[in-house]
Amino acid sequence: MAGLERTVLYDLHLELGAKMVPFAGYEMPVQYPMGVLKEHLHTRSAAGLFDVSHMGQILLTAETVEKAALALERLVPVDIAGLPEGRQRYAMFTNDAGGILDDLMVANRGDHLFLVVNAACKGADFAHLKAGLTDCDVGMIDDRALLALQGPAAEAALARLVPDVAEMRFMDVAIRQWDTAELWISRSGYTGEDGFEISVPNRFAEAFARRLLAMEEVAPIGLGARDSLRLEAGMCLYGHDIDEGTTPVEANLTWAIQKARRSDGAREGGFPGASRILTELATGPARRRVGLRPEGRAPMREGTVIFAGPEGGDPIGTVTSGGYGPSIEAPMAMAYLPAGLSEGAIVYGDVRGKRLPAVIAPMPFQPNNYKR
C-alpha cells in the first residue's frame, strides 16, 4: 500500500496470515485467520499479543524529573508532579477551548517522563511538546517497537521470559532485561484485562514476539478485536469518542483530573482551556459521553443519530463508537447525550430509518480485570 509505513513486525504479520489495512498512516493487521470474534474472546480468556508499534513513544527530560513533570502540567489537566516514580497515569493534551488534542499515558521513570501517544497524533503531539515545553528536551523514539500482551494469562506468559513481572501492579512501570535487550514494561493496556505493554528495541522485537506467540495461551490479535475489547471496557478511541471538540468533562474523563489541578487545588488550572474545564467541573457540562445498550440485536454504529422518543423531535445526540460486544453477547455503543439524561433512561437510535430503543447504561460494559 503506497505511502504507508510499516512496523518492524510487518513480515511476521504476513507470515501469521494477517489481513492488513491502512490505519493512522500504517499498514496494520486488522485480523488474523482466527477472526475478530474469536480473537476478542481469546484475549478475555487467555492472552492476546497486539502490535502497537505505530503509537508514539516520547521521552521528556528536564534538569530534574520534577521540573519535567511541572512543565508537562502546562499542557495537561492532570497531576503529573504527584505521579510517583515507577508509576503511570492517563492524561490528555487540551486546547484553549478545553477540547482534547490527544489522550496519552505518562510514566515517571525516576529521572525523566515516558509518554505513549496515539499514532495518528504523534507528529502533532511532538510539535506541541517542543513548542510548549522549551525548558525540556523532547525526544521521539524511533528505534523501539511496542507490544501489548493482554488477558488473564498475560502474567504467566510474560513471566516465562521476564520472571519478576508478577510483582508489578496495575499502572506500574519498570525496566527489565530480556536477552541483551532492555524492555520498558508497564502493567497496563487498552482492553480492560490485566496485561502489559512492552517497549522493545526494534532489532529484538520479532524474536521477542515469536517467543510469546510460541506459547500455548498466546495468540496474535488485530485492530478489529482491539476495538471491540476497548469499547466493551468503556474506553475512548481518539478521533471518535474524543477530539478537539469534546472537553474531558463532557467525555466523562473527570476521574483523570486530580484534585491538585481543580479549583482550590494545590496547582489549580494552568493548562489550556482551564477556564472552561474548571467551570464545567463546577457546574456540569451540557452534554456527556454515556454508554448505550441497544435493546435488540442490531448494532448502532458510529454516526447513528439518537432521538428522545420513538418518533418526531430533533436529534439529541450521535453515536461515536458502536458495535457488537463478543463477551457481553450484545450490541453496545457510546454517544454524547444531554447531561440531564441519566442511566436507565430509554433513547432511540435511527438504524436504517427505524428508531430502535437503547438504554443508557453504565460503563464498562464488561467488568475490568486489573491486578491492582
Place this chain on the structure above:
Amino acid sequence: MKYTEDHEWLRAEGDLVVVGITEHASEQLGDVVFVDLPEAGKAVSTGDEICVIESVKAASDIRAPLDGEIVEVNQEIADNPSLVNEDPTGKAWFFKMKLSDPSKLDGLMDEAGYKALIG
C-alpha cells in the same frame, strides 16, 4: 446452484428458490452478529435491499436476486447469526421466494461463472 454478482446463491426447491450467501461472502463479511430478515409475503423487485447482515466489521445489504415474493424466512439465522459463518450454503439459508418468472433463474451465473468472478 445459481449465483449472483452480489454473492448470493439460489437453489431450486419445487416451485420455489432458496436464497443464501456464498462461502466467499461469509468469509469476507467476517463473524456475523445480526441478521435483519424481510417479512414473508413481501413482494420484491430485482436489486431491492431486503435484508441487512451485520458482522463484527460492518453492515451489508442483501438484495433481491430476481422479481418475486418472499414466501418463507429462516428465523434460525436471526436467532443464531453465527450459523451464517458456519454453514452458509446449508443451514444458513436466508429466505425462500416464488419467482415472478421462473425461467429467469437460468440467466444467472453457474458455479464455474461464479468461481471466475471471485478469482
